[in-house]
Amino acid sequence: MPVKYLSFLLFTFLGLNIPSLHAVSINDSILVEIRTPLHWKHIDKKADGDTIQDPLKKRVDWNKLAPYFTVPAKYEEVKGNYKDPFIFEDNSRVSTLEEWKKRRVEILNSWHTRMGEWPDLIVKPNYKILETINKPDHIKKRIRFEWIPGQMSEGYLLLPHEANNLPAVVTVYYEPETAIGEGKADRDFALQLVKRGFVTLSIGSTETSDNSTYSLYYPHIDSASVQPLSLLAYAAANAWYLLADMPEVNKDKIGIMGHSYGGKWAMFASCLFEKFAAAAWSDPGIVFEQTRPSVNYWEPWYLGYHPRPRRERGVPTNENPARGLYPQLLKEGRDLHELHVLMAPRPFLVSGGAEDGENRWVPLNYSVKANALYGKRDRVGMSNRPDHSPNPASNEIIYNFFEYFLAP
Numbered sequence: 001m002p003v004k005y006l007s008f009l010l011f012t013f014l015g016l017n018i019p020s021l022h023a024v025s026i027n028d029s030i031l032v033e034i035r036t037p038l039h040w041k042h043i044d045k046k047a048d049g050d051t052i053q054d055p056l057k058k059r060v061d062w063n064k065l066a067p068y069f070t071v072p073a074k075y076e077e078v079k080g081n082y083k084d085p086f087i088f089e090d091n092s093r094v095s096t097l098e099e100w101k102k103r104r105v106e107i108l109n110s111w112h113t114r115m116g117e118w119p120d121l122i123v124k125p126n127y128k129i130l131e132t133i134n135k136p137d138h139i140k141k142r143i144r145f146e147w148i149p150g151q152m153s154e155g156y157l158l159l160p161h162e163a164n165n166l167p168a169v170v171t172v173y174y175e176p177e178t179a180i181g182e183g184k185a186d187r188d189f190a191l192q193l194v195k196r197g198f199v200t201l202s203i204g205s206t207e208t209s210d211n212s213t214y215s216l217y218y219p220h221i222d223s224a225s226v227q228p229l230s231l232l233a234y235a236a237a238n239a240w241y242l243l244a245d246m247p248e249v250n251k252d253k254i255g256i257m258g259h260s261y262g263g264k265w266a267m268f269a270s271c272l273f274e275k276f277a278a279a280a281w282s283d284p285g286i287v288f289e290q291t292r293p294s295v296n297y298w299e300p301w302y303l304g305y306h307p308r309p310r311r312e313r314g315v316p317t318n319e320n321p322a323r324g325l326y327p328q329l330l331k332e333g334r335d336l337h338e339l340h341v342l343m344a345p346r347p348f349l350v351s352g353g354a355e356d357g358e359n360r361w362v363p364l365n366y367s368v369k370a371n372a373l374y375g376k377r378d379r380v381g382m383s384n385r386p387d388h389s390p391n392p393a394s395n396e397i398i399y400n401f402f403e404y405f406l407a408p
Contacts, residue, residue: 116226236269283353
């Protein structure tokens with residue numbers, strides 16, 4: 001066995017820091033190269049109680065993700081001006097995991113109370129296969145299924161050939177075609193993931209996107225009883241049940257992802273519905289920020305629902321104020337970090353762009369703390385790019401994330 005390989009194993013299992021440049025080679029082939037120091041205590045997944053079937057493979061894979069799951073030093077333990085989610089409504093403080101589990105229920109219930117209670121989940125969704133196309137590297141099925149009571153939606157189910165008990169990812173967007181490669185570049189998430197061995201289900205709010213009302217409304221757009229963004233999350237939960245009932249899918253390894261509008265959708269779905277095993281949110285604006293037009297949770301298709309006629313679209317002003325639930329949430333000092341913490345101990349990745357810069361680690365610190373109560377590290381990650389649009393590099397991080405946390 002080459003000396004370099006022995007050195008790599010020695011440093012790894014001792015949990016020491018490896019200097020800035022190390023190459024591990026076997027038969028003159030480089031397996032991994034690390035150009036910046038990493039904290040190897042974070043890479044020892046065995047310390048978190050995880051089972052490692054192939055330690056070297058897992059460690060090499062983790063090297064691709066480790067930098068994105070480490071809080072930058074300047075943001076470590078920075079709390080910002082966010083309401084502490086670890087304080088009960090009676091002002092007592094969470095100090096144990098059992099107390100946190102009770103507080104978690106309290107947070108979830110309080111948000112559902114404000115946003116409107118979901119209808120009963122559709123645990124056996126009606127669906128029909130409308131078209132099947134065999135492609136060289138996967139099978140494409142156009143399907144129709146019931147995603148909210150009494151309303152059907154069309155989407156695309158992509159399956160690797162001879163799929164059986166595989167991990168899966170739900171992709172969400174304005175319409176389902178983009179994620180299967182029939183839309184803007186670098187948003188073909190479902191297509192790229194099926195090529196990596198995942199079952200994918202691409203769904204979107206086509207009808208309301210076409211008429212510019214966006215989102216979903218129940219029971220009617222003029223009498224909605226649930227905030228539209230919460231109802232999108234509900235529809236995604238029903239999509240989970242659709243996948244979970246398929247023999248091609250491992251129901252314990254179903255994730256969700258989306259970009260922008262879809263990023264908000266995926267974030268609310270994964271936080272409010274704990275059966276999603278992992279999630280990636282691409283530049284949704286993970287907390288409220290009223291000065292940024294794209295972090296527009298005040299709009300009536302998100303958290304500012306009100307009956308028509310609608311307020312003029314855009315940043316709230318004195319002349320055009322936000323309406324509905326959104327201003328109430330601001331008045332109460334609430335923010336979306338309260339939802340992020342509901343993910344723990346499930347892993348999630350923020351694929352940040354123009355709306356989610358590195359400073360978003362401040363609200364994410366609360367999720368790091370929530371995971372610590374479970375004895376978990378490396379479950380909260382963020383990558384950053386300058387632009388809102390995803391690109392091949394940012395998408396590769398997302399795909400590596402799902403491969404690491406969901407693939408066998």
